[in-house]
Amino acid sequence: MATYTEITTLPEWENVLQKSKEKPVLLFKHSTTCPVSAAAYREFTSFESDVDAYLVKVIESRPVSNEIESNLGVQHQSPQIFILSNEEPxxxxxxxxxxxxxxGQALQSI
Structure with a gap:
């Protein structure tokens, strides 16, 4: 299983945005009650990479999920995955x- 860091607070989210200025990061928004999200979660956690990966549980961390939508300008969906660079998707x-x-294909193309 790939390793990731769960984001639960707005300062943690701000830290991830800052890290994306240095190198690309992977961000996965996950609904713990959705079967489609469970399938996507398995794909996300199966992916092996040196890229820093982060997880937001959209129900449990709603303020963080909402702030991500606001900051990135991409309408919320779950499951949803991003590659961020320089604070942009x-x-x-x-x-x-x-x-x-x-x-993997997306990361190879950056």
Whole structure:
């Protein structure tokens, strides 16, 4: 299983945005009650990479999820995954488009 850091607070989210100025980061927004999100979560956690990865549980950490939507200007969906660079989403996908293969392809293209 790939390692990731869970984000539960707004300062943690701000820290992730700052880190994206130094190098790209992977961010996964996960609904713990949705079967589609569970499938995407398995894809996300199966993906092995040196890229720093972060997880936000959208129900448990609603203020963080809302702030991500506001900061990135991308309408909330869950599940949803982003590659962030310089505080901007340079790639994102949702629902069944979140696969280990597509994550890898997106990271290779940056």
């Amino acid at each position: 340079i790639w994102h996908a949702s629902h069944w488009n979140i696969t280990e293969t597509k994550i």
